Amino acid sequence: NITLTKGGFPAHYGGRLSSVVDIRLKEGNMKEFKASGSIGLIASKITLEAPIINDKTSFIVSARRTYLDVLARPVIRAINKQNGNEGMSGYYFYDLNAKINHKFSDKDRLYLSAYLGKDKLFSSNEEQKIENDTSYQTRDESSLYWGNLTTALRWNHVYGSKMFSNMSLIY
Numbered sequence: 570n571i572t573l574t575k576g577g578f579p580a581h582y583g584g585r586l587s588s589v590v591d592i593r594l595k596e597g598n599m600k601e602f603k604a605s606g607s608i609g610l611i612a613s614k615i616t617l618e619a620p621i622i623n624d625k626t627s628f629i630v631s632a633r634r635t636y637l638d639v640l641a642r643p644v645i646r647a648i649n650k651q652n653g654n655e656g657m658s659g660y661y662f663y664d665l666n667a668k669i670n671h672k673f674s675d676k677d678r679l680y681l682s683a684y685l686g687k688d689k690l691f692s693s694n695e696e697q698k699i700e701n702d703t704s705y706q707t708r709d710e711s712s713l714y715w716g717n718l719t720t721a722l723r724w725n726h727v728y729g730s731k732m733f734s735n736m737s738l739i740y
Contacts, residue, residue, distance in 0.1 A: 597627030656694035
């Protein structure tokens with residue numbers, strides 16, 4: 570669940586903000602295994618969730634990857650061949666979300682979650698030239714990677730119907 574707040578912030582956000590993106594992950598199914606996924610025009614995704622210990626511990630894992638690089642490969646190869654080059658270039662990204670949820674009691678829960686996202690932009694070019702009766706081949710390769718990794722461990726304690734606390738360790 571994602572909520573975007575662009576103005577009129579609640580007091581618990583502390584002020585001096587231009588916007589807030591509040592992202593809440595599902596907790597995983599405590600009763601049964603479930604899987605879902607989709608294949609789209611430029612990306613595919615899959616989600617798996619299940620209990621580890623019925624009604625006590627569950628997990629959820631979700632992954633997504635684009636395949637722009639795979640779809641564009643024939644077009645890029647054809648363009649390169651028209652220009653007398655052999656090579657490839659492309660872009661893709663993938664991300665992975667995972668969460669484990671453990672219920673110690675009706676008042677205490679522990680959550681461990683992680684997010685990993687990577688993007689890759691790449692290019693390689695091969696060219697054969699003949700100069701002065703000498704044949705030679707050149708090859709240029711370059712790649713640009715960037716990404717994010719974050720993990721969080723959160724303990725939730727409920728004191729009563731109107732009061733609870735969350736203690737988090739975040740990397």
